[in-house]
Amino acid sequence: MKLTLGVCTVGSFLKLSVYNGERYFNFSKKILNQEELFFDKLGELAGKAGGGFGDFGKICVINGPGRFTGMRISYTFARIYEALSGAELYGASVFDALAFNLYEKLSIGGRFRNAGVSVVCRAFKDEFYLCRYEIKKNTLRRVSEPLWLKAGEAAEKLRSFSGTVVGDSEEYGGIYGLSPSAEKAGASVSLIKPENIIKSALYFKKRDIKPLYLKPAKYEDRDKKSS
Incomplete structure (x- = not known):
């Protein structure tokens, strides 16, 4: 069985969704150190969906903007999983x-x-x-x-x-x-819905999951003054 995984670690909530072709199995919790729950919850949701940790054929990632550390968690995980399994990666902001x-x-x-x-x-x-x-x-x-x-x-x-x-x-x-x-x-x-991590990423079909960094307003002001 090939499952689809949705991951969002860019905000204060860890949000995960696993789709088995029939149903979405979701998780959302506000937590500071998201890596503490990340792998346990992935395995738990995969099991509920009828598969296991090694069954993700597609991984959909919210790639920012947001917390630097959070963006790196999902990006690093997805890239390593892709290298080991050949899973398809999709990104959505x-x-x-x-x-x-x-x-x-x-x-x-x-x-x-x-x-x-x-x-x-x-x-x-x-x-x-x-x-x-x-x-x-x-x-x-x-x-x-x-x-x-x-x-x-x-x-x-x-x-x-x-x-x-x-x-x-x-x-x-x-x-x-x-x-x-x-x-x-x-x-x-008015929130990141776990199942819509998957739906939005597959809708836009963007294969780039590179973290989205934006320039702060104070640097925009500095650039305008120096130009």
Whole structure:
């Protein structure tokens, strides 16, 4: 039996999902030292799915942005597993996964309501990530490069945005305070859903799982002043 594994270690929650072709078996827990549970939970979920640790044919990884150490955990594991087993690797960003949550929510009878989507996540203290997508002709696609902005800059961009905002409120409960007047995605999709690690990665079909590092706003300011 070949299983599909989804892994997210970039935030404060360890999130895992194993899919056996019929059902998703999920795990999510807030934990500081995620490596302490990582392998035990992988084996446990694989067993529930009817297989074992050596049965992953595809591995889907959330590759950032997020904690440096967390990104390295999933990246290193996936690369070693690929080298030993030949498993296929797929990557999705935090932005991809959150946008896919909304895409899935807006499905009506297999068709999707057209929408502009802004994904916003906290980066550090008063700085935030922002990335835009669109849902058009039943397809979700990214339409901007992700930005790392100061809170005021992010709020200004969201103030003029006419679509739906989706944020990771599980990681930062005040995320929607940046866009009080915008249409918000809702609590059910405002987090990394374990099964959608797999679904979003296979939807976008990106084979690159290299950690996604973004430039902090303070360095953007420095570069602007020196140019």
